[in-house]
Amino acid sequence: MTTTVTASSESGFSQRLNLVMRDRDSLLCVGLDPDPARMPQHLAGKSDAIFTFCRAIVDATADLVCAFKPQIAYFAAQRAEEQLEALIAHIHHAHPGVPVILDAKRGDIGPTAVQYAREAFDRYQADAVTLSPYMGRDSIAPWLEWPERGIFLLCRTSNPGGSDLQSLVAEGRPLFERVAQLASIPLDQGGWGAPGRIGLVVGATFPAEIERVRTIVGLDMPLLIPGIGAQGGDLEATIRAAGSKASIINSSRDILYASSGENFDVAARAAAIALRSSIRSAVGSARPPIDP
Amino acid sequence: MTTTVTASSESGFSQRLNLVMRDRDSLLCVGLDPDPARMPQHLAGKSDAIFTFCRAIVDATADLVCAFKPQIAYFAAQRAEEQLEALIAHIHHAHPGVPVILDAKRGDIGPTAVQYAREAFDRYQADAVTLSPYMGRDSIAPWLEWPERGIFLLCRTSNPGGSDLQSLVAEGRPLFERVAQLASIPLDQGGWGAPGRIGLVVGATFPAEIERVRTIVGLDMPLLIPGIGAQGGDLEATIRAAGSKASIINSSRDILYASSGENFDVAARAAAIALRSSIRSAVGSARPPIDP
Numbered sequence: 001m002t003t004t005v006t007a008s009s010e011s012g013f014s015q016r017l018n019l020v021m022r023d024r025d026s027l028l029c030v031g032l033d034p035d036p037a038r039m040p041q042h043l044a045g046k047s048d049a050i051f052t053f054c055r056a057i058v059d060a061t062a063d064l065v066c067a068f069k070p071q072i073a074y075f076a077a078q079r080a081e082e083q084l085e086a087l088i089a090h091i092h093h094a095h096p097g098v099p100v101i102l103d104a105k106r107g108d109i110g111p112t113a114v115q116y117a118r119e120a121f122d123r124y125q126a127d128a129v130t131l132s133p134y135m136g137r138d139s140i141a142p143w144l145e146w147p148e149r150g151i152f153l154l155c156r157t158s159n160p161g162g163s164d165l166q167s168l169v170a171e172g173r174p175l176f177e178r179v180a181q182l183a184s185i186p187l188d189q190g191g192w193g194a195p196g197r198i199g200l201v202v203g204a205t206f207p208a209e210i211e212r213v214r215t216i217v218g219l220d221m222p223l224l225i226p227g228i229g230a231q232g233g234d235l236e237a238t239i240r241a242a243g244s245k246a247s248i249i250n251s252s253r254d255i256l257y258a259s260s261g262e263n264f265d266v267a268a269r270a271a272a273i274a275l276r277s278s279i280r281s282a283v284g285s286a287r288p289p290i291d292p
Numbered sequence: 293m294t295t296t297v298t299a300s301s302e303s304g305f306s307q308r309l310n311l312v313m314r315d316r317d318s319l320l321c322v323g324l325d326p327d328p329a330r331m332p333q334h335l336a337g338k339s340d341a342i343f344t345f346c347r348a349i350v351d352a353t354a355d356l357v358c359a360f361k362p363q364i365a366y367f368a369a370q371r372a373e374e375q376l377e378a379l380i381a382h383i384h385h386a387h388p389g390v391p392v393i394l395d396a397k398r399g400d401i402g403p404t405a406v407q408y409a410r411e412a413f414d415r416y417q418a419d420a421v422t423l424s425p426y427m428g429r430d431s432i433a434p435w436l437e438w439p440e441r442g443i444f445l446l447c448r449t450s451n452p453g454g455s456d457l458q459s460l461v462a463e464g465r466p467l468f469e470r471v472a473q474l475a476s477i478p479l480d481q482g483g484w485g486a487p488g489r490i491g492l493v494v495g496a497t498f499p500a501e502i503e504r505v506r507t508i509v510g511l512d513m514p515l516l517i518p519g520i521g522a523q524g525g526d527l528e529a530t531i532r533a534a535g536s537k538a539s540i541i542n543s544s545r546d547i548l549y550a551s552s553g554e555n556f557d558v559a560a561r562a563a564a565i566a567l568r569s570s571i572r573s574a575v576g577s578a579r580p581p582i583d584p
Contacts, residue, residue: 073400073407079415081373107397107424108365109451115365123371132399132424134446136453154426159401161428164474165467170460
């Protein structure tokens with residue numbers, strides 16, 4: 001690989017993410033999982049219903065968030081790739097500076113990884129993407145050839161089955177800690193990492209394990225944290241464990257489906273304001289021990 | 293989950309795969325990885341070049357194979373989802389009975405896994421799909437709600453980085469063996485499996501590890517084996533390790549790009565005949581110890 005890794009932790013994707021986090025004083029990421037079965041009735045049957053729904057959510061919440069996270073499966077199942085392209089283009093045009101994390105959990109090697117990276121970065125113009133780490137180093141390195149983009153590796157996921165493999169103890173530590181360790185070591189030093197361009201996905205349902213991950217990777221690496229709300233994660237415990245410097249708190253369903261009426265976007269904005277406010281309170285409570 | 297698992301190892305996907313394997317006396321799977329940079333010059337610039345290229349390969353080799361394996365990244369990077377739909381529909385129509393394994397390496401949970409399954413099984417009408425096991429049981433179970441379809445979990449992949457996680461020893465055995473073990477235990481007995489509907493991906497570059505996997509899962513579970521040819525896997529050692537009853541030997545580039553001329557389909561057929569013949573020889577040499 002010819003990947004060049006810079007020493008600065010403030011270059012590329014992380015830098016842009018930190019800017020928008022500070023600018024808006026927000027750690028909130030809105031996940032865009034458009035499920036036609038849960039979308040407002042008045043959109044049903046329209047050919048661009050998914051785009052229209054997501055655009056309204058985006059426009060109603062963009063000033064409150066540090067990122068948007070469209071989940072590609074919801075688009076692919078509906079043959080809505082063009083609507084996903086249009087949605088991401090809309091975010092970049094109407095809300096410049098807000099990063100788009102494409103949740104795709106891809107994972108493949110060599111020439112195939114390059115094709116997946118072209119899909120995410122060239123076709124969809126995502127700023128970052130989620131990846132599965134199971135295939136190791138040569139499934140990660142090709143993504144780092146796009147120097148201005150970021151990747152988030154699955155580390156400790158929020159679902160019960162996440163423990164099946166991730167909690168297995170090998171060489172004295174659970175597998176998810178090994179992923180965190182490899183992500184924190186640069187490619188040219190035998191790891192998987194690229195400072196400023198790699199982050200991890202850690203579920204809010206396991207705050208103690210988030211704390212372990214944060215200890216391993218330091219305060220600067222972005223952690224994308226789903227599992228608050230619908231999945232039962234505790235916000236205060238999560239922020240206490242993850243810190244407030246580079247933690248992205250994702251919420252999808254609680255915001256998208258706050259109302260199924262025609263005012264769904266107003267309800268989504270209210271839900272986003274409430275959650276951002278709860279996050280700020282949690283950051284306030286957590287600040288002394290995290291940022292002394 | 294309400295998944296019903298049958299006790300028979302001959303139901304659903306495996307049964308159909310075995311039928312076509314016996315019918316054609318072939319373990320060969322042709323992987324469809326259409327890279328415009330490597331496709332014949334005379335197709336360049338045509339709006340349906342990917343479909344045209346793949347259809348010609350399919351029609352030239354269908355009587356020689358036990359399955360086709362389109363790799364979705366090559367279609368997605370080119371905005372060619374409709375060409376992938378048309379290609380799979382063509383395989384089902386023109387070559388009924390030949391299973392299509394959609395190589396997508398998906399991995400997500402709950403409602404999102406359902407969307408991915410709809411993409412693969414309802415939209416594309418794939419007979420089986422490849423999945424990453426990193427997120428565990430609840431990323432696998434939703435796929436088994438489609439009783440006639442199959443899944444192949446990544447187990448021991450053929451790339452060098454595959455060892456980063458898959459070879460870590462936890463509770464006395466490497467991670468990939470744990471995946472094999474979980475796949476061989478049915479869902480309702482605490483595992484991930486569904487006899488006749490689950491298989492594993494094991495790379496031909498590690499015959500000794502294929503042998504370990506085969507010992508764990510028994511002779512009936514389908515193993516999808518990439519890595520012969522371009523990646524340097526040894527065919528005889530692979531067949532000796534994997535057996536001949538339910539082993540699928542995948543070849544992509546050596547067949548697709550056997551010629552870059554207008555006769556690429558003729559060259560692909562010749563390459564497929566040669567490889568099927570080598571596989572048969574390897575099966576012949578291996579048969580005494582495997583099927584005594």
